Amino acid sequence: SPRILAVMNQKGGVGKTTTTANLAAGLTYLDQKVLVIDMDPQAHLSLHFGLELASTDLNLYQLLAEDEVTVQEVIREVGSNLSIIPAQVNLAGVEAELAPKVITGQAQRVLADKVEALLQTPDRPDYIIIDCPPSLGLLAINALTLAREVVVPLQAHFLALQGLSKLFETIQLIQQGFNPKLRVGGVVLCMHEANTILASEVVADLMNFLEAGRGQDVPWADAVIYEPPIRRNIKLAESPSFGKTIFEYAPHCAGARDYERLAKSILSTPTAS
Amino acid sequence: SPRILAVMNQKGGVGKTTTTANLAAGLTYLDQKVLVIDMDPQAHLSLHFGLELASTDLNLYQLLAEDEVTVQEVIREVGSNLSIIPAQVNLAGVEAELAPKVITGQAQRVLADKVEALLQTPDRPDYIIIDCPPSLGLLAINALTLAREVVVPLQAHFLALQGLSKLFETIQLIQQGFNPKLRVGGVVLCMHEANTILASEVVADLMNFLEAGRGQDVPWADAVIYEPPIRRNIKLAESPSFGKTIFEYAPHCAGARDYERLAKSILSTPTAS
Ligand SMILES: Nc1ncnc2c1ncn2[C@@H]1O[C@H](COP(=O)(O)OP(=O)(O)OP(=O)(O)O)[C@@H](O)[C@H]1O
Ligand SMILES: Nc1ncnc2c1ncn2[C@@H]1O[C@H](COP(=O)(O)OP(=O)(O)OP(=O)(O)O)[C@@H](O)[C@H]1O
Numbered sequence: 001s002p003r004i005l006a007v008m009n010q011k012g013g014v015g016k017t018t019t020t021a022n023l024a025a026g027l028t029y030l031d032q033k034v035l036v037i038d039m040d041p042q043a044h045l046s047l048h049f050g051l052e053l054a055s056t057d058l059n060l061y062q063l064l065a066e067d068e069v070t071v072q073e074v075i076r077e078v079g080s081n082l083s084i085i086p087a088q089v090n091l092a093g094v095e096a097e098l099a100p101k102v103i104t105g106q107a108q109r110v111l112a113d114k115v116e117a118l119l120q121t122p123d124r125p126d127y128i129i130i131d132c133p134p135s136l137g138l139l140a141i142n143a144l145t146l147a148r149e150v151v152v153p154l155q156a157h158f159l160a161l162q163g164l165s166k167l168f169e170t171i172q173l174i175q176q177g178f179n180p181k182l183r184v185g186g187v188v189l190c191m192h193e194a195n196t197i198l199a200s201e202v203v204a205d206l207m208n209f210l211e212a213g214r215g216q217d218v219p220w221a222d223a224v225i226y227e228p229p230i231r232r233n234i235k236l237a238e239s240p241s242f243g244k245t246i247f248e249y250a251p252h253c254a255g256a257r258d259y260e261r262l263a264k265s266i267l268s269t270p271t272a273s
Numbered sequence: 274s275p276r277i278l279a280v281m282n283q284k285g286g287v288g289k290t291t292t293t294a295n296l297a298a299g300l301t302y303l304d305q306k307v308l309v310i311d312m313d314p315q316a317h318l319s320l321h322f323g324l325e326l327a328s329t330d331l332n333l334y335q336l337l338a339e340d341e342v343t344v345q346e347v348i349r350e351v352g353s354n355l356s357i358i359p360a361q362v363n364l365a366g367v368e369a370e371l372a373p374k375v376i377t378g379q380a381q382r383v384l385a386d387k388v389e390a391l392l393q394t395p396d397r398p399d400y401i402i403i404d405c406p407p408s409l410g411l412l413a414i415n416a417l418t419l420a421r422e423v424v425v426p427l428q429a430h431f432l433a434l435q436g437l438s439k440l441f442e443t444i445q446l447i448q449q450g451f452n453p454k455l456r457v458g459g460v461v462l463c464m465h466e467a468n469t470i471l472a473s474e475v476v477a478d479l480m481n482f483l484e485a486g487r488g489q490d491v492p493w494a495d496a497v498i499y500e501p502p503i504r505r506n507i508k509l510a511e512s513p514s515f516g517k518t519i520f521e522y523a524p525h526c527a528g529a530r531d532y533e534r535l536a537k538s539i540l541s542t543p544t545a546s
């Protein structure tokens with residue numbers, strides 16, 4: 001069955017969208033069929049693939065807000081073996097639309113109910129990767145209710161672990177409440193400057209934090225730090241402005257090599273579930 | 274009367290907190306008396322100054338949620354001529370507390386009503402600088418209702434201008450609705466990598482964008498790009514982990530020189546209002 005990854009960190013600007021786009025592309029180069037879902041009202045993932053939608057174009061908003069819209073109606077092909085459920089800025093209003101379902105205790109399941117229809121079809125994807133917004137609201141909760149693994153992009157700066165701790169609490173609440181199979185797969189070190197004292201101290205603290213969870217009954221008990229760290233590289237910031245992933249834009253740069261290796265790591269470390 | 278600056282950008286991780294802390298400190302070195310306000314439920318500004326509060330310690334939450342709490346009760350000294358209204362993570366719940374005032378159309382004025390009491394006192398600050406969260410919700414609206422100038426930290430990457438455009442629309446709505454004197458002072462280029470094509474293209478687009486507003490009846494008609502850009506410098510990321518501003522931590526590094534020059538620029542470019 002498909003592996004379903006939520007790429008999440010409530011801290012802004014840490015590399016969630018860059019990781020979703022390039023990890024997804026990297027997996028297609030390893031012959032995986034990948035669907036990405038843009039859960040962010042900023043719609044940056046969609047814009048990375050050159051998709052600037054009008055509010056009338058079918059997108060994630062209608063999929064969540066309108067009962068009769070199906071997942072097949074909103075999916076678009078964006079590359080070889082790569083498709084997307086795009087977002088548009090009206091997604092910011094979807095929480096208001098879901099208010100009736102909040103009252104009936106169903107609002108966290110809207111995405112899962114729609115997407116699970118896809119999981120039984122013969123042309124289902126091998127990977128579903130969800131790009132999440134920098135918040136822990138209803139969109140993030142929907143992502144965590146559908147997902148089976150959480151991948152956490154993290155910039156090794158001051159307060160990174162404080163945010164991680166809060167994120168892990170939220171994941172645990174969702175796992176206990178709605179999604180028993182949910183696990184934290186691990187952390188992707190993004191925009192990494194390995195030769196700085198700050199990064200090495202934060203990584204050391206992160207390793208201790210994860211170590212403390214080993215053997216415990218917590219969803220991060222098997223969480224790893226994925227290899228390799230993704231080095232800071234301006235090409236990664238440039239490629240979306242051309243509507244390309246790093247593999248199309250600058251396939252030999254350090255950013256492409258790092259995300260290629262990350263895709264292999266993720267492929268070979270299925271989350272114990 | 275005090276200059277009141279809102280440091281705002283709904284994009285996460287672009288340098289708002291780093292700019293608030295170091296611009297404030299830089300202004301105190303120019304003999305200004307500065308009050309900073311931490312409007313972010315993540316409370317990063319407060320943590321930068323070493324203030325990790327319990328929910329029972331008086332902070333911005335009580336100032337906004339409880340009618341009888343005064344601004345003097347929540348202000349704390351953190352340096353020479355530098356004080357703070359700190360935040361604590363319970364600030365995330367304040368929007369629920371303000372719901373009755375939303376209904377009476379007063380919820381955007383809660384901060385302004387409390388802080389304006391301070392503006393008439395003989396020991397009032399020369400500058401009030403508000404660190405805003407990465408969102409355009411009720412906390413940001415309160416900041417824009419109190420402020421007279423908006424300072425926008427911006428990372429010159431893809432989609433920076435899209436976010437700026439949306440921010441400017443929001444500022445215009447608040448200016449027209451609640452705060453006629455509100456102006457956009459300008460943009461601070463943060464984490465700037467001047468020798469990259471991406472940065473130079475985004476800055477060129479930014480200059481055109483601001484040029485298009487000149488002479489128009491818009492709050493950004495006189496907005497500038499402040500000099501100098503703040504260069505990427507790991508010392509700026511390290512200093513908060515020591516509870517220090519850059520001037521205490523590494524006073525001769527490029528980050529300190531850049532924020533010192535920015536403080537001088539802001540001091541000498543009062544917003545036309
Ligand atoms: N390794 C890297 N090297 C250089 N720039 C990077 C790298 N990773 C990401 N960036 C750039 O940093 C900025 C923030 O990255 P990104 O948008 O992926 O973060 P995010 O966590 O998705 O942000 P948000 O919280 O707003 O959704 C972008 O301009 C992106 O192009
Ligand atoms: N010029 C710089 N050089 C290097 N690192 C920087 C620079 N400016 C900020 N940083 C670091 O980048 C990260 C994000 O900066 P900061 O917290 O100031 O952004 P922010 O806009 O306040 O984020 P948020 O949206 O979460 O409030 C922090 O770890 C900070 O220390």
Ligand SMILES: [Mg+2]
Pocket residue numbers: 016017018040044045131132133
């Ligand atoms: Mg993103």
Ligand SMILES: [Mg+2]
Pocket residue numbers: 289290291313317318404405406
């Ligand atoms: Mg901040």
